[in-house]
Amino acid sequence: METAVNAVIGALVLSSMYILVALGFALLLSVVGVLNFAHGAIYMVGGYICYQFSVEFGLNQWLSLLLSVIIMGAFGLFLEKFCFRPFFGDMYGTIVMSIAIILVLETTVNLLVGVHIRSLPAFVPGILRAGAISLSAERLLTFIIGALLLLALTWFIRKARIGQQMLAVAQDVEGAALQGIEIHRISAIACAMGCSLAAVAGSLMGAIFELSPFMGDYMLVKAIQLVILGGIGSIGGVLAGGLIVGSLDAVLPLFASGALTQAIGLGIIIVLLLLRPQGLFGREVT
Amino acid sequence: MTEKQGQGKLPRIVIYTGLLAIVLSLPLFIQSRYLIHIFNLTLINIIAASSLRLIAVSGQLSLGHAGFMSIGAYTAGALAKHLGWTPWVTMPLGALATMAVAVIIGYPFARLRAIYFSMVSLFFGIGILAVNQVLEKFTGGYAGLIGISPLFSGSKVANYYFFVGLTVLSLCVLYRIEVCRIGTTLKAVAQSHVVASSVGINEAGYRVLALAVGCFFAGLAGAGYAHYNSVLSHSAFNLLASVNLLVYVLVGGVGSFAGPVIGTAVLIIIPELFRMLKGFVPFIFAAIMILVIFVMPQGLAGLPGQIGSWVEGLRQRKGTAHAP
Numbered sequence: 001m002e003t004a005v006n007a008v009i010g011a012l013v014l015s016s017m018y019i020l021v022a023l024g025f026a027l028l029l030s031v032v033g034v035l036n037f038a039h040g041a042i043y044m045v046g047g048y049i050c051y052q053f054s055v056e057f058g059l060n061q062w063l064s065l066l067l068s069v070i071i072m073g074a075f076g077l078f079l080e081k082f083c084f085r086p087f088f089g090d091m092y093g094t095i096v097m098s099i100a101i102i103l104v105l106e107t108t109v110n111l112l113v114g115v116h117i118r119s120l121p122a123f124v125p126g127i128l129r130a131g132a133i134s135l136s137a138e139r140l141l142t143f144i145i146g147a148l149l150l151l152a153l154t155w156f157i158r159k160a161r162i163g164q165q166m167l168a169v170a171q172d173v174e175g176a177a178l179q180g181i182e183i184h185r186i187s188a189i190a191c192a193m194g195c196s197l198a199a200v201a202g203s204l205m206g207a208i209f210e211l212s213p214f215m216g217d218y219m220l221v222k223a224i225q226l227v228i229l230g231g232i233g234s235i236g237g238v239l240a241g242g243l244i245v246g247s248l249d250a251v252l253p254l255f256a257s258g259a260l261t262q263a264i265g266l267g268i269i270i271v272l273l274l275l276r277p278q279g280l281f282g283r284e285v286t
Numbered sequence: 287m288t289e290k291q292g293q294g295k296l297p298r299i300v301i302y303t304g305l306l307a308i309v310l311s312l313p314l315f316i317q318s319r320y321l322i323h324i325f326n327l328t329l330i331n332i333i334a335a336s337s338l339r340l341i342a343v344s345g346q347l348s349l350g351h352a353g354f355m356s357i358g359a360y361t362a363g364a365l366a367k368h369l370g371w372t373p374w375v376t377m378p379l380g381a382l383a384t385m386a387v388a389v390i391i392g393y394p395f396a397r398l399r400a401i402y403f404s405m406v407s408l409f410f411g412i413g414i415l416a417v418n419q420v421l422e423k424f425t426g427g428y429a430g431l432i433g434i435s436p437l438f439s440g441s442k443v444a445n446y447y448f449f450v451g452l453t454v455l456s457l458c459v460l461y462r463i464e465v466c467r468i469g470t471t472l473k474a475v476a477q478s479h480v481v482a483s484s485v486g487i488n489e490a491g492y493r494v495l496a497l498a499v500g501c502f503f504a505g506l507a508g509a510g511y512a513h514y515n516s517v518l519s520h521s522a523f524n525l526l527a528s529v530n531l532l533v534y535v536l537v538g539g540v541g542s543f544a545g546p547v548i549g550t551a552v553l554i555i556i557p558e559l560f561r562m563l564k565g566f567v568p569f570i571f572a573a574i575m576i577l578v579i580f581v582m583p584q585g586l587a588g589l590p591g592q593i594g595s596w597v598e599g600l601r602q603r604k605g606t607a608h609a610p
Binding site for chain 1: 394395397398399401402405406408409410412413416417418419420427525526529532533536537540565566568569571572575576578579580583
């Protein structure tokens with residue numbers, strides 16, 4: 001029973017964090033039109049900034065989280081303005097750019113912090129008990145924060161003015177521009193939001209697991225899995241993809257070991273995609 | 287493409303012969319075994335990057351190319367180690383095995399277009415690595431496959447000449463494919479699969495063909511690497527390796543046949559010159575990438591043409607300045 005409950009909680013925690021990173025990735029992909037391979041690296045840097053403020057400088061951990069979010073948001077603005085905008089509509093240019101950004105970020109962190117594995121202290125220490133079941137408060141909190149952010153974000157994109165403008169830009173850049181939407185401003189906001197979300201996820205995951213300069217690579221692959229599985233341009237798709245990938249990751253290790261888990265998980269995703277080439281909820285691309 | 291039209295046929299042959307002569311005479315001037323080792327790795331990567339470009343020509347950007355290389359490498363390595371076969375048999379077999387896998391997955395994968403193909407090939411590349419770990423008995427798992435019989439034991443220079451030969455042969459075959467009807471058809475498929483299939487081109491078939499030929503050479507490069515290095519570690523073909531191959535192609539210039547060759551050479555050898563910087567070397571790599579995409583939209587291979595047009599522009603401006 002306890003294993004089952006913990007597996008479900010584990011799946012939900014992983015899913016919510018994957019979804020946070022993947023939503024940022026998806027925002028950049030559909031609104032800015034950039035396949036941002038650096039998103040994993042941004043997630044990693046977000047975690048390290050939070051670590052730096054809270055452990056090295058001794059600030060309040062929640063304040064550090066906020067600072068990390070703000071700094072990465074500003075970094076997102078910088079990225080959009082100086083790295084992605086010059087290559088507007090040039091897929092290859094942005095791919096090379098984002099790989100260069102990964103190199104710069106990972107090498108910088110590696111040189112500054114070293115490969116020693118660091119870990120953030122728990123945001124909320126302690127273990128919750130309910131009858132025979134016990135689970136860490138940290139994980140529950142991570143899930144709650146993730147879920148709240150997702151709700152807020154979904155509301156923002158569906159209902160708020162800027163969110164709807166983002167949807168318009170994602171559908172048709174030129175059409176949106178003709179309607180008087182400032183596409184570069186919207187792109188910049190989307191980029192900043194994407195990077196901030198990655199920073200939140202990086203900080204929260206850094207408290208559950210560990211920080212390492214290369215932790216972003218793993219998360220990047222997960223984010224891509226979610227977005228592609230769900231279908232590009234669909235928020236609901238990202239949520240569904242997140243639940244599928246998170247569940248696979250949380251449940252498969254109960255039955256198989258390490259590499260086999262990974263192989264089976266990827267196999268399932270590849271088969272799902274072969275059955276629906278445009279993703280579960282996506283539209284056809286040409 | 288355009289700068290080639292400006293030159294006659296003879297000078298081009300002279301240029302290539304000269305280049306080949308320089309490449310062949312390099313070991314006479316360079317004694318350092320380490321440098322020859324770097325050249326060997328460059329040659330292996332040139333084969334892999336050029337084969338990746340053939341797939342890119344058909345409009346499919348593969349992000350799991352190192353995964354395909356690993357199939358060739360582990361097939362050749364396992365055959366040589368467990369059955370004791372000679373490298374001359376295992377290398378072609380490794381390449382053929384990779385091609386077979388490419389054909390098998392090619393048909394279902396041909397359903398996927400553009401970014402979906404790229405991403406599924408990325409998952410495939412990672413998945414293949416995981417499969418390698420699962421088949422621990424044959425591939426050595428995380429410990430790696432050790433003690434693969436070397437091609438020419440002890441001599442880096444003999445290996446160098448072998449890889450020069452292999453690279454030239456592979457490039458000739460790839461070039462021939464690209465300039466003949468198949469290459470033109472592939473470009474048509476890449477430009478518009480709807481139009482291509484409306485004029486009776488078997489779109490899926492050609493995309494599988496490009497994938498199969500590209501993976502054959504990727505497998506060959508992987509098998510060559512296995513016998514050259516005689517050790518296969520599971521990190522040699524990870525996502526970073528696939529991404530690096532893609533970067534070689536894109537920085538060199540995906541639109542030109544020489545692109546991957548130039549890109550690979552520049553991106554491996556120049557960071558190597560700055561080896562004393564140790565941990566900072568990735569910055570050099572990134573700097574080259576950023577410089578190239580900002581200054582040279584056609585990639586490094588487009589540089590001669592670009593310089594030509596700059597000179598032309600300067601001359602014209604001078605001319606107009608003098609005119610009034």
